[in-house]
Amino acid sequence: MSFTIKNVLIPVEDSYATFDVQVVDGTICAIAPDLDVMGSEINGENKLLLPGFFNAHTHSSEMWQRGIMSMLPLELWLAELYDFAPLDLEKVYLSALGTAVETLLSGGTSVVDHLVLIPGKELETIATAVRAYQEVGIRAFVAPLIQDESLTAGIPAGKTQQNHEPYFRPTQATLAVIEEAVKQFHCPEEGISILVAPTGIQLCSDALFAGCIELSEKYNLCRHSHLLETKAQEKLAQEKYGCTAVTHLKRIGFLDYRTTLAHCVHLSDRDITILSETQSTVVHNPLSNFRLGSGIAPILKYRQAGVNVTFGCDGASSNDSQDLLEAIKIGSILHNVTDLDYQHWITPRQAVEMASLGGAKGLNMADQLGCLSVGKKADLVMYDLTNLSLLPRTDPIGLLVLGRPSNVVDSAWVNGKQIVADGKVTTIDVDNLRQELFNHSQWHTQRLSPTVAQIEPHYRSVMGL
Numbered sequence: 001m002s003f004t005i006k007n008v009l010i011p012v013e014d015s016y017a018t019f020d021v022q023v024v025d026g027t028i029c030a031i032a033p034d035l036d037v038m039g040s041e042i043n044g045e046n047k048l049l050l051p052g053f054f055n056a057h058t059h060s061s062e063m064w065q066r067g068i069m070s071m072l073p074l075e076l077w078l079a080e081l082y083d084f085a086p087l088d089l090e091k092v093y094l095s096a097l098g099t100a101v102e103t104l105l106s107g108g109t110s111v112v113d114h115l116v117l118i119p120g121k122e123l124e125t126i127a128t129a130v131r132a133y134q135e136v137g138i139r140a141f142v143a144p145l146i147q148d149e150s151l152t153a154g155i156p157a158g159k160t161q162q163n164h165e166p167y168f169r170p171t172q173a174t175l176a177v178i179e180e181a182v183k184q185f186h187c188p189e190e191g192i193s194i195l196v197a198p199t200g201i202q203l204c205s206d207a208l209f210a211g212c213i214e215l216s217e218k219y220n221l222c223r224h225s226h227l228l229e230t231k232a233q234e235k236l237a238q239e240k241y242g243c244t245a246v247t248h249l250k251r252i253g254f255l256d257y258r259t260t261l262a263h264c265v266h267l268s269d270r271d272i273t274i275l276s277e278t279q280s281t282v283v284h285n286p287l288s289n290f291r292l293g294s295g296i297a298p299i300l301k302y303r304q305a306g307v308n309v310t311f312g313c314d315g316a317s318s319n320d321s322q323d324l325l326e327a328i329k330i331g332s333i334l335h336n337v338t339d340l341d342y343q344h345w346i347t348p349r350q351a352v353e354m355a356s357l358g359g360a361k362g363l364n365m366a367d368q369l370g371c372l373s374v375g376k377k378a379d380l381v382m383y384d385l386t387n388l389s390l391l392p393r394t395d396p397i398g399l400l401v402l403g404r405p406s407n408v409v410d411s412a413w414v415n416g417k418q419i420v421a422d423g424k425v426t427t428i429d430v431d432n433l434r435q436e437l438f439n440h441s442q443w444h445t446q447r448l449s450p451t452v453a454q455i456e457p458h459y460r461s462v463m464g465l
């Protein structure tokens with residue numbers, strides 16, 4: 001499968017150049033002016049070509065509850081989320097399609113789906129999401145979300161004595177599901193990778209982390225987890241381990257160059273040094289951190305400490321969309337408020353690099369993805385610079401990151417295969433998807449979560465509210 005993009009604008013040094021880009025068998029094989037056309041010819045005039053971005057942390061099935069979740073902090077919000085979680089595979093399939101489409105149409109060619117599993121149908125849930133991503137053709141990192149402690153264990157006990165229900169599935173059974181998923185679906189060459197993805201220290205035992213590390217070593221899998229998203233988790237880590245969560249995760253060997261950590265809001269300076277030393281990646285989810293009142297991650301400190309940072313939308317129930325360009329915009333300019341020294345502020349070009357190469361590094365594919373250079377895989381996005389939201393003509397990347405771009409993705413390729421053309425996803429019928437999402441839902445305004453009612457008094461008391 002070969003093609004040549006003619007006369008497309010690409011960023012070089014501090015400016016832009018108009019070049020041709022040749023792609024052969026999924027790989028970029030030349031970038032230069034006046035190249036011969038190999039394979040089909042794509043007109044790149046008045047378009048900007050960038051490497052595809054990574055939506056490096058999301059939960060696809062949360063799409064079913066976007067717009068309706070109560071204004072609650074994470075621990076209570078999760079209780080509401082799980083009380084109403086979709087339990088059928090058809091919904092898992094549709095929301096994975098929806099997540100893929102929204103990611104693609106906002107510049108992403110890779111998605112990390114920290115996938116919530118339907119109890120009793122764990123492997124089927126994974127198979128369903130994999131099928132959806134294969135149909136769309138987006139590069140997918142499916143990270144089945146696992147835990148082995150029940151929800152209330154995620155709230156610090158404070159001075160009280162708390163007894164938690166045992167989790168319904170034994171740790172070893174959970175690990176066996178993941179190993180089976182790896183055997184059945186892990187195929188990075190074909191665009192599907194399985195990650196080990198314990199949800200976080202708040203709901204996982206050391207035995208579960210140890211099992212994940214073992215699988216990661218055995219099959220060379222990337223590792224993914226939430227980390228210190230809230231103040232409550234910071235307190236909980238002290239109760240559980242007598243040290244910070246980062247110190248503990250380092251001690252048990254979970255942190256390495258293949259580890260991506262979502263949120264990272266409440267870390268100490270020492271923790272930041274550990275992330276840098278272990279070459280872990282931080283996934284910045286600014287919108288979710290706002291929505292759940294979690295706080296602002298110290299992203300500029302991470303960058304100054306040499307920690308790799310990339311962006312995620314997080315699940316659509318805490319965002320409440322999957323617009324990657326929005327996450328990149330907010331996630332960069334937010335820090336102009338948190339950090340006085342403007343010399344460290346994130347420029348639009350740096351934001352683009354974080355969203356592409358930053359993601360590739362975190363997913364251990366920086367040798368293959370993340371920038372426009374010869375030899376890399378053709379995961380590419382071409383933006384229409386004649387779109388109203390990208391006019392008048394100034395700095396295209398500045399407009400893309402700082403503006404409010406809408407419907408600007410003209411084309412996208414994953415592994416050299418075109419899956420968006422003329423602004424439309426070509427691999428699936430998006431009109432049909434819209435109809436299915438509509439048919440499987442209802443207008444809602446009110447609902448009551450029994451679990452929130454049950455755990456809220458303790459949460460308020462332990463958090464001093």
Ligand SMILES: [Zn+2]
Nearest residue numbers: 226262314315
């Ligand atoms: Zn998350």
